[in-house]
Amino acid sequence: MKSTPVELLFNEFNETAQILQGELSCTYLDALGETGENFFQGKILQEELSEVSKKRLMKHYADFSPEKYEKEAIRKAYQLAILKGMQQSVQPNHQMTPDAVGMFVSYLVGKFTKGQKELVMLDPAVGTGNLLFAILNQLLDKNIASYGVEIDETLIRLAYAGANLQEHPLEFFNQDSLEPLFIDPSDVVVSDLPIGYYPNDIRASDYELKAGEGHSYAHHLFIEQSVKHVKDGGHLFFIVPNKLFVSDEAPKLNDFLKKHTHIQGMVQLPLSMFKNEAAAKSILILQKKKEGIEAPKKALLVQLPKLSDFEATSSVMQQMDDWFKEEK
Known part of the structure; x- marks a missing residue:
C-alpha cells in the first residue's frame, strides 16, 4: 500500500529526530525541534555529529522542500511526531490541542x-x-x-x-x-x-x-x-x-x-x-x-x-x- 504524505513526512521527522536524539543525548522533543529546523534550512545546523550520522541525515534533508506538501500534511505529520515525544515525556504542560x-x-x-x-x-x-x-x-x-x-x-x-x-x-x-x-x-x-x-x-x-x-x-x-x-x-x-x-x-x-x-x-x-x-x-x-x-x-x-x-x-x-x- 502506498503511504500517504502524512505517513511519509512523519517517518522523515521521526527517523531524523531519533538519529539526533542518539547523537546529542537529548530528549526526543528537543531532537524533533532541531530536525525541524534542519529540514527547513536544508542543512545540518549541529556541528558535533559523527560523519556517518551527517550522511544519513543529509539523505533526508536533501529531498525535502515545503512546496512539495500541503501545509496541513506537514502540520499533521509534525503533530504526530510531537505526540510521540509527549508520550515519552511526563511533563503535564506538554499537551496538545486535538x-x-x-x-x-x-x-x-x-x-x-x-x-x-x-x-x-x-x-x-x-x-x-x-x-x-x-x-x-x-x-x-x-x-x-x-x-x-x-x-x-x-x-x-x-x-x-x-x-x-x-x-x-x-x-x-x-x-x-x-x-x-x-x-x-x-x-x-x-x-x-x-x-x-x-x-x-x-x-x-x-x-x-x-x-x-x-x-x-x-x-x-x-x-x-x-x-x-x-x-x-x-x-x-x-x-x-x-x-x-x-x-x-x-x-x-x-x-x-x-x-x-x-x-x-x-x-x-x-x-x-x-x-x-x-x-x-x-x-x-x-x-x-x-x-x-x-x-x-x-x-x-x-x-x-x-x-x-x-x-x-x-x-x-x-x-x-x-x-x-x-x-x-
Whole structure:
C-alpha cells in the first residue's frame, strides 16, 4: 500500500529526530525541534555529529522542500511526531490541542470575523503552535499576522520549527505570558488555556482576577491578560474546562467578563473527546466591549455531538448557521 504524505513526512521527522536524539543525548522533543529546523534550512545546523550520522541525515534533508506538501500534511505529520515525544515525556504542560478542536475553533473564528480580510491574532499560550497552525491553514482567505507567547523553551522551539516548515510568518515570544507583553493589541485571541494555579503571587497581585487568598488561577489571569491585549470589539476564543463557572473564584470572573466583554457563546465539545467528564472542555467565545456594539440577543449555546455522528453534527452546524444569520 502506498503511504500517504502524512505517513511519509512523519517517518522523515521521526527517523531524523531519533538519529539526533542518539547523537546529542537529548530528549526526543528537543531532537524533533532541531530536525525541524534542519529540514527547513536544508542543512545540518549541529556541528558535533559523527560523519556517518551527517550522511544519513543529509539523505533526508536533501529531498525535502515545503512546496512539495500541503501545509496541513506537514502540520499533521509534525503533530504526530510531537505526540510521540509527549508520550515519552511526563511533563503535564506538554499537551496538545486535538485536531477536531482546532478545526472547530477555525470555523468559529472564520464566522465571527466574516468580512475582515486582515487580522492580527495572538495565542498567549501557544505551546507547540498546533491550534494556531490549524487556524492559519483553514482561513486561507484572510491575511493573518500572528503572535505566539510561550514560557517553555522546548515547546516554543517546536512551534518555531513548525511555523517555518509550514511557511507561516509568525512572531514568537519566549516569556511568561502574565508578565507585561510588548505586543500591539490584536483583533483575535485564541488559546487553549493552561489550567491550574499561577505560582507568582507578586505578579498576580497586579490583576483584577487575583485570588482573595493563596495562589490565583492561571486560566483566570490568562483571560484577563487576553482581554487587555485585544482591540475594542475584538473576539476571544478560549478552550476552557466545562466547570469554569463553578469554582470559588467564578463569581469574580463572571463580574469581570460582564464588565469588559459580551459573552457571545459557549460551545461544549463532545464528551467522547475526553478521558472522563471532569476533563471535558468547551470553547468560550467573548467580544470585547466597544461603543456601538451590543450584546447578542441570546448567546450561542450548543453541545457538540460525537463528530462521527454525521446527522447530529449537521443538525448542530445548521443551528449555529441560523444563529449567525439572526445575530450577525
